[in-house]
Structures are given as C-alpha cells and as structure tokens.
Amino acid sequence: MRNTAARALLRQGLTIPELGRVSHDVIRPAFNAINAKRPQCLRQRGPEISSPRLPLDNLRAFHTTTAAYKSKPGKAKDTKSKKNNNSSNGAAATTETENSHDDDDDPNGPKHPPANPENPLDFADVLSRMRRHDEYFRGALKKLKTGGRFNPDILGTLRVQPDRKNSAVTYPLRELAQVSSQGGRIVSVLAHEEAYVKPILSAVQASPDFNQQPQRVPDNELELLLRIEPESREDLLRRVKATCNDWRDRARATRRWREKHHANWRKDGGMGPDLKRAAEKELDKVVKAKMVEIDDAEKEALKAAESK
Known part of the structure; x- marks a missing residue:
C-alpha cells in the first residue's frame, strides 16, 4: 500500500522537495527512471532534483571499498625534492668530470679509441688515455717550476x-x-x-x-x-711528489679499466685463457714503461724545486 501511495505522489511531483534530504547516490537512479515515464508537461513543471549531479564514474556501490585518495602534498613535495637533489648531484658530478683531466668516460672530452675485442693485444685505447693524463700532469709540474x-x-x-x-x-x-x-x-x-x-x-x-x-x-x-706568501722549499717538494703520485694513480686506474674488459671478454667466451694472459702481460709492460716515465719527470721537477 505504501509503495502504491509513493508512486502516486511521485507522479504528481509532490515529493520532489523532500528528495534533497536523501543521498542522491541512492535515489537518483530510481527517481530518474520514474521521471522518464512522466508526461512531458509534468517533467517541465518542476526540477528533477535539488542536489547537484555527480559524474557517473564517481558513483560507487555500498559493498565496494573506499575510494583511493591522492598522495599527500607533503609526500609529493618530498619526492619532488629528492628528484631535484639527485638531478643537482648528477649535474654536479658531470661538471666535475668535464672540468677535470680524467675524462675517460666524459662524453664531451676527447674521443678515445674503444677497446677492441677482435685484437686484445691492441692497446690504442690505453695509450690514448695515458697521453691525456700526461698533458695534464706535465702542465701541472711546469707550473710548479715557474713559481708554484x-x-x-x-x-x-x-x-x-x-x-x-x-x-x-x-x-x-x-x-x-x-x-x-x-x-x-x-x-x-x-x-x-x-x-x-x-x-x-x-x-x-x-x-x-x-x-x-x-x-x-x-x-x-x-x-x-x-x-701570496712564498712557498718554502719543503712545501714545493711536497707538491711535486703529490702531483706525481696522482699521475701514477691515473695510470693504475687505466690499467684496471682495461683489465675489466679482459675479464668480460673471457666471460663471454671471446677470449681464451692463453690470450688473456698474453694481453695482461703486454698491458703490464705498457704500464711499467709509463711508471718509468713518471719517475723521470718527478726527478727533474724535484731537482728544479731544490735549486730554488
């Protein structure tokens, strides 16, 4: 009886103001279906509903879970800050590499020949890097000779x-x-x-x-x-030795860089054990010759510093 009375009232448009008190998520589908059956004159006489219409994709059934909310502004800000810090650090590292003498992996530096797996006894890549280091450190020693x-x-x-x-x-x-x-x-x-x-x-x-x-x-x-206060003889000698030690470290780093290629070629099966030993033996000769060259340059620089 109650359902019959409600439908009768709905047809006459008498209960429309009361619908604003009920959640439109529940009432709207039933009310729209009933309103569609009303005569055109009745549909134009009163508003369909007093509450604003929601997008259909926001309607959720009672049995579903709660809607997922966006991340908190604070967390998003922290994430963005971390990304900016990483980018700044990356930019800093790149600039340091571009402005240093160790440009082995610097894309903006001189292009060194690649390590050739087809000819493991070719050390053009190693010699190119060592020449680059020679230019820097010989220049540094020359500056020390001309006044520190x-x-x-x-x-x-x-x-x-x-x-x-x-x-x-x-x-x-x-x-x-x-x-x-x-x-x-x-x-x-x-x-x-x-x-x-x-x-x-x-x-x-x-x-x-x-x-x-x-x-x-x-x-x-x-x-x-x-x-600028004048440097003492001891300070000048110390700077010469520190420069040459750094030069030696660069030569050793170049050797380790090439040895990693040998290990990878051996692992991939492109280099046999005998060839690997031969390549490392020849590499050892190249590095030892460079160490002798550095020792001679150090002796000359120390002699010039002691004469001051």
Missing part, C-alpha cells in the same frame, strides 16, 4: 661554488673571473659578475693553499687582491 702558487694559472684552477643554496656545481676560478699578476706577490682577481665575488671569497678562504682574506679594491667592487 705565484703562478696565476694555479690560482685559476681553484674550484668555486657560485650557488651554495641551490646547486653543488663548482667551476674553476678562471671561468668566473680574470686572474692576473700585479707584480711581486700581488695577484688580481676580477670577477665577471658581482654575484661571483662572495663565492670567490669563500673559496679562497677555505683553500689550504690560499688561506687568507682577499682584499677588496675600493674603486672596483668586482676586483679582489691576494698577497
């Missing part, structure tokens, strides 16, 4: 971090400023931009070789002056 820290080129290699808050990328001082000798022990540093002045000050103060407070030039906000 008095040479503006030495100061120009000092690493500077322009944006300490947002990026860990560093650049050589010579890319951010003009470094020149003013005569005697005075070296002038003329920054290209005003934003570089404070980072240069911090880098000079933190450097073990140039641990001092650069003096500002009153007439020019971009210029700094450094007074």
Whole structure:
C-alpha cells in the first residue's frame, strides 16, 4: 500500500522537495527512471532534483571499498625534492668530470679509441688515455717550476661554488673571473659578475693553499687582491711528489679499466685463457714503461724545486 501511495505522489511531483534530504547516490537512479515515464508537461513543471549531479564514474556501490585518495602534498613535495637533489648531484658530478683531466668516460672530452675485442693485444685505447693524463700532469709540474702558487694559472684552477643554496656545481676560478699578476706577490682577481665575488671569497678562504682574506679594491667592487706568501722549499717538494703520485694513480686506474674488459671478454667466451694472459702481460709492460716515465719527470721537477 505504501509503495502504491509513493508512486502516486511521485507522479504528481509532490515529493520532489523532500528528495534533497536523501543521498542522491541512492535515489537518483530510481527517481530518474520514474521521471522518464512522466508526461512531458509534468517533467517541465518542476526540477528533477535539488542536489547537484555527480559524474557517473564517481558513483560507487555500498559493498565496494573506499575510494583511493591522492598522495599527500607533503609526500609529493618530498619526492619532488629528492628528484631535484639527485638531478643537482648528477649535474654536479658531470661538471666535475668535464672540468677535470680524467675524462675517460666524459662524453664531451676527447674521443678515445674503444677497446677492441677482435685484437686484445691492441692497446690504442690505453695509450690514448695515458697521453691525456700526461698533458695534464706535465702542465701541472711546469707550473710548479715557474713559481708554484705565484703562478696565476694555479690560482685559476681553484674550484668555486657560485650557488651554495641551490646547486653543488663548482667551476674553476678562471671561468668566473680574470686572474692576473700585479707584480711581486700581488695577484688580481676580477670577477665577471658581482654575484661571483662572495663565492670567490669563500673559496679562497677555505683553500689550504690560499688561506687568507682577499682584499677588496675600493674603486672596483668586482676586483679582489691576494698577497701570496712564498712557498718554502719543503712545501714545493711536497707538491711535486703529490702531483706525481696522482699521475701514477691515473695510470693504475687505466690499467684496471682495461683489465675489466679482459675479464668480460673471457666471460663471454671471446677470449681464451692463453690470450688473456698474453694481453695482461703486454698491458703490464705498457704500464711499467709509463711508471718509468713518471719517475723521470718527478726527478727533474724535484731537482728544479731544490735549486730554488
């Protein structure tokens, strides 16, 4: 009886205002079906429902689980921050590699010949890398011979971090400023931009070789002056030895790099055990010859340092 009365009321449009009190998710399907059967005149006389219409894809049955919510803004922000940090670190690492002498894996550096599995006794790849190292370290020893820290080129290699808050990328001082000798022990540093002045000050103060407070030039906000103290004989000898030891480490690293290729070729079956032993024996000869060359360069540099 109650169902018959309800249907009668619905046909007359008398119960429509009360529907706003009931969840439209439950009432809408039944009400729409009934409303569709009403005459056109009745359908135009009153609104179908007082509550706003929801998209069909948001309607859920009672027996289903609750809707999944989006991640919290805080978590999304943390994830984005981690990605930005990784990107910054990646950018920093790339810049360090591009500005260093060890460009074995640097895509922007000189192209070395690849290791050739078809001819394991060909060490063109190893010799190319060693020549690149020779250029750098011989240049470093030459700078030490011509005055050590008095040479503006030495100061120009000092690493500077322009944006300490947002990026860990560093650049050589010579890319951010003009470094020149003013005569005697005075070296002038003329920054290209005003934003570089404070980072240069911090880098000079933190450097073990140039641990001092650069003096500002009153007439020019971009210029700094450094007074470089003369190096003692012991300090100069120490720097020569450290440079040559680093040179030897690069040669050993190149050897390990090539030995990994031998191991991979042997694992893949492209190189037999006898050929692998022969290749490593020849590689050992190449590295030993390079060590003798480094020893000779070190002796010459030490002799020049002792004569000062």
